[in-house]
Amino acid sequence: MNVNPVALPGEPRVDLEQALAHGLSEQEFRLIERRLGRTPTFTELGVFSVMWSEHCSYKSSRRHLAKLPNKGPMVVSAAGENAGALDIGDGWLAVFKIESHNHPSFVEPYQGAATGVGGILRDIFAMGARPVASLNSLKFGSFANARTRYLLGGVVGGIGGYGNCVGVPTVGGEVMFDDAYNDNILVNAFCLGLARQGDLQSARAKGVGNPVLYVGSATGRDGIHGASLLASAEFDESSESKRPTVQVGDPFTQKLLIEACLEAIKTGAVVALQDMGAAGLTSSSAEMAARGKLGIELDLDRIPLREPNLTPYEMLLSESQERMLIVAEKGRERELIELFEKWDLQAVAVGQLTDDGHWRVSWRGHLVADIPVAALADEAPAYERPFAPPANPAPDCGAPPRHPAPAQALRCLMDSPNVGSKRWVYRQYDSIVQSNTVIEPGSDSAVLRIKGTRRALALAVDSNPRTCALDPYLGAIATTLEAARNLACAGARPIGITDCLNYGNPERPEVMWQFVRGVDGIRDAAQALDTPVVSGNVSFYNETRGRAIPPTPTIAMVGLLEDVECRRTQFFQRPGDVIVLLRTSIPALAASEYDALFGGGGRLNAIDLKKERALIEVLLTLAAQKLIGSAHDVADGGLAVALAECCFGPMGNLGAAVEVDVNGIDRPANLFGEGASSVILSVPPEAVAKVEQIVAGRGLEYRRIGTVLKEPWLRIDSDIQLEVAELRTIYEQALPRRIQGHG
Numbered sequence: 001m002n003v004n005p006v007a008l009p010g011e012p013r014v015d016l017e018q019a020l021a022h023g024l025s026e027q028e029f030r031l032i033e034r035r036l037g038r039t040p041t042f043t044e045l046g047v048f049s050v051m052w053s054e055h056c057s058y059k060s061s062r063r064h065l066a067k068l069p070n071k072g073p074m075v076v077s078a079a080g081e082n083a084g085a086l087d088i089g090d091g092w093l094a095v096f097k098i099e100s101h102n103h104p105s106f107v108e109p110y111q112g113a114a115t116g117v118g119g120i121l122r123d124i125f126a127m128g129a130r131p132v133a134s135l136n137s138l139k140f141g142s143f144a145n146a147r148t149r150y151l152l153g154g155v156v157g158g159i160g161g162y163g164n165c166v167g168v169p170t171v172g173g174e175v176m177f178d179d180a181y182n183d184n185i186l187v188n189a190f191c192l193g194l195a196r197q198g199d200l201q202s203a204r205a206k207g208v209g210n211p212v213l214y215v216g217s218a219t220g221r222d223g224i225h226g227a228s229l230l231a232s233a234e235f236d237e238s239s240e241s242k243r244p245t246v247q248v249g250d251p252f253t254q255k256l257l258i259e260a261c262l263e264a265i266k267t268g269a270v271v272a273l274q275d276m277g278a279a280g281l282t283s284s285s286a287e288m289a290a291r292g293k294l295g296i297e298l299d300l301d302r303i304p305l306r307e308p309n310l311t312p313y314e315m316l317l318s319e320s321q322e323r324m325l326i327v328a329e330k331g332r333e334r335e336l337i338e339l340f341e342k343w344d345l346q347a348v349a350v351g352q353l354t355d356d357g358h359w360r361v362s363w364r365g366h367l368v369a370d371i372p373v374a375a376l377a378d379e380a381p382a383y384e385r386p387f388a389p390p391a392n393p394a395p396d397c398g399a400p401p402r403h404p405a406p407a408q409a410l411r412c413l414m415d416s417p418n419v420g421s422k423r424w425v426y427r428q429y430d431s432i433v434q435s436n437t438v439i440e441p442g443s444d445s446a447v448l449r450i451k452g453t454r455r456a457l458a459l460a461v462d463s464n465p466r467t468c469a470l471d472p473y474l475g476a477i478a479t480t481l482e483a484a485r486n487l488a489c490a491g492a493r494p495i496g497i498t499d500c501l502n503y504g505n506p507e508r509p510e511v512m513w514q515f516v517r518g519v520d521g522i523r524d525a526a527q528a529l530d531t532p533v534v535s536g537n538v539s540f541y542n543e544t545r546g547r548a549i550p551p552t553p554t555i556a557m558v559g560l561l562e563d564v565e566c567r568r569t570q571f572f573q574r575p576g577d578v579i580v581l582l583r584t585s586i587p588a589l590a591a592s593e594y595d596a597l598f599g600g601g602g603r604l605n606a607i608d609l610k611k612e613r614a615l616i617e618v619l620l621t622l623a624a625q626k627l628i629g630s631a632h633d634v635a636d637g638g639l640a641v642a643l644a645e646c647c648f649g650p651m652g653n654l655g656a657a658v659e660v661d662v663n664g665i666d667r668p669a670n671l672f673g674e675g676a677s678s679v680i681l682s683v684p685p686e687a688v689a690k691v692e693q694i695v696a697g698r699g700l701e702y703r704r705i706g707t708v709l710k711e712p713w714l715r716i717d718s719d720i721q722l723e724v725a726e727l728r729t730i731y732e733q734a735l736p737r738r739i740q741g742h743g
Contacts, residue, residue, distance in 0.1 A: 004038070005367050008311070011042040013437045018042075022225075028381060043313045043361070043368045047376065050225070050279035051286060056542050057380035058532075060506035063540045064519045068533040068641045069526050070103075074495055074535060080291065082123040082203055082275065083193075084534025086496045088560055090453045091197050095129035095701045098137075098190040098461070098500045099677025100539035105187040108246040109154025114162040115247040116189040118254055118321055121168060122275035125258050126324065128201035132146025132436055134163055135450055135461045136173040136189050137500070137554045141182030143417065143738045148177065151185055152739070159189075160428040163634050164373070165251035166258070170429035171446035174461055177417045177490035179595075183544035188500040188537075190461055190556040194450065200264050203274045205292035205353055210271055211333045212285065212351040215340050216257050216323040220306035223280070223319025223486035225249035249665070253322040261324060261345040267339070269332040276323040281377075282316045284325040285351070286359050290377035295354035295561055300363040302350045312361060312368045327353065332446055360376055387512035388721030401599035403668055406719045409594065410640050413672065414727050418593055419633050419637040442650075443569040444633050445490035445559070454565035458492030460557050465550035467604060467675075471566035472514040472551045474604050476521025481612050481677055482635060483557040484529055488616045489631035489679060490621030491566045494529055497522075497553055499536040504548025506540045514551040515540075521554060528609035529616065531557070540679040541703045566623050570632035571649040572656070575710035577629050577682040579658055581703045582695065584611040586665050587673025605675045612677055614698040619679065627691050630702065638672035644714055644727045653724040655713040658706030671716070673675065682708055 019029035070078040078083035083097035101116025274284040289296040340347035361369040426441040439447035445458040462483040468475030485493045504511040542549045589600035622628045634642040712724040
């Protein structure tokens with residue numbers, strides 16, 4: 001074998017032009033030459049292009065992400081592993097993470113979304129946890145855009161098709177439609193897994209001489225440069241040509257892979273385990289070696305191939321799905337190979353760990369790559385991008401508000417695809433497989449029992465791009481608080497955060513400013529709630545022809561119920577209950593759905609984090625003592641919409657008679673504003689005094705506003721008198737009729 005890596009016959013010449021075509025800058029190419037002391041081979045150039053891509057290296061965000069709190073008494077694993085893990089008691093660990101698959105889903109919606117689900121599942125079971133629940137956060141363009149229906153159908157089909165086949169329930173999520181996403185949709189996928197304390201698996205390579213095993217599907221040409229040239233670049237007129245960079249998923253193989261990997265971990269023969277996700281074999285091998293401060297040697301002649309004649313460049317950069325890389329205990333590789341064969345999966349020894357800190361790859365007797373591991377991972381460039389607010393922010397000079405009558409405004413809001421029921425979406429997902437789901441999609445949070453215990457976990461995912469567009473800092477705080485309120489309304493204490501930070505091109509100072517302010521907001525909210533950020537993802541370059549999406553930090557949060565019987569939903573439970581409004585400040589129309597439809601605008605209200613924490617604690621106490629029948633966060637559409645949603649019980653409609661008019665608060669803002677943290681409670685009459693005692697002295701606005709009715713009518717003050725059945729029909733048809741082309 002040659003001492004130095006060799007160029008292979010037919011490979012392009014490596015020069016600056018070739019490096020630029022691979023998404024590297026001139027500065028980065030020169031740095032590679034200095035690190036190697038020579039010009040890289042074409043194979044090595046491809047390896048650097050993926051490992052130094054924004055998607056893999058986080059080169060624009062690493063320094064800012066370090067500000068996020070990731071420690072706490074429950075934290076078992078955070079930064080540096082495939083996912084975060086929290087100790088939830090009774091010997092159980094909750095393992096979770098959220099990831100983006102935005103660009104692939106825009107280019108090829110079904111496979112892009114399906115492989116997004118597949119990838120996040122692998123991150124979870126690579127930790128030794130069985131995947132038990134999925135969530136998703138989806139952003140599409142407006143229905144006036146001809147491509148929206150196609151993208152919506154493909155993405156929802158891909159999520160359902162993969163999740164349903166692999167047997168992991170999709171228990172919740174969110175969907176938004178706005179023309180800001182016409183050219184850049186967002187598909188963020190979350191997964192939660194459960195592991196026993198002794199089974200938690202690391203991705204840190206250990207043991208010089210330990211063999212490296214390739215397991216799972218064979219390698220093909222799908223997904224090559226998915227990380228570097230698709231996920232780490234903005235779109236332009238050539239976006240459709242990037243379809244071959246989208247991976248193709250196989251959920252049935254994934255199901256086998258889940259069972260085989262979890263069984264393999266229990267043997268004790270697995271030292272480290274990593275998903276071959278973005279950048280495939282390259283990233284998984286280099287990152288495992290880097291975590292362990294070791295080197296690694298790979299023999300590409302042993303790689304199982306789906307098609308003949310793949311080059312080393314293609315094998316290393318392929319993102320073919322359903323593949324894992326294992327570091328095994330030396331001498332036990334045959335045991336693992338036979339275990340995977342039992343599950344009809346390939347398992348092949350393809351390399352070993354070394355002590356020299358180099359990443360070496362051979363093929364047909366030639367050394368084709370020899371790179372210091374640190375140069376690929378820990379020493380990848382980290383930039384301090386300049387950031388500054390827009391020099392001339394657009395003045396608030398939109399059309400004057402055209403306030404309709406309150407009853408008509410409520411009908412219009414219930415008909416908005418952003419407010420209306422998402423049943424069309426979630427009915428395509430299996431939400432009850434594995435039989436853990438005790439609150440299904442349709443309420444503020446999903447809730448899953450932990451079998452064999454009294455405990456349960458609640459899950460919520462939220463984003464608020466309109467608020468973030470007005471103020472990236474306050475918007476990120478508001479988004480984090482909304483996720484926490486959704487959990488608390490279900491009776492669950494927020495215990496951990498994973499975030500997916502979706503922004504435009506970080507090379508533009510105004511976009512980088514949005515990102516930095518967003519991270520600061522998440523940090524401050526997480527600290528106020530004592531809720532660590534244990535995992536996450538950054539997705540930059542979500543823009544087309546210089547038009548970026550609004551800043552869209554997505555927050556997925558996990559909450560813990562000590563007693564599953566204390567769970568609550570958003571639906572009124574019985575006639576005669578007292579309806580109570582709790583809130584931290586007055587609402588505002590700024591960034592609301594009402595503002596998007598009718599105008600009104602204005603400024604965002606300040607947020608008092610101490611009051612927000614107090615509201616969470618009050619909700620948890622009320623649920624734990626079973627003093628409330630229901631709790632519902634006031635969100636899209638404001639108070640009037642939330643009251644209507646409380647009436648839409650799963651067993652039939654109830655009604656409500658309320659008085660919400662308050663002197664000094666603008667009528668549309670009071671009914672339809674979204675800015676404040678507000679919650680609607682239903683309280684049995686005999687518990688009202690106790691509830692008031694618990695709330696007293698917390699600095700919260702507490703008002704008894706009405707009563708739950710047996711008659712299914714929604715009566716709000718004197719100007720809204722509507723049948724709940726009418727509102728529910730509008731609400732249920734808002735999305736289907738647009739999908740059918742009727743609006």
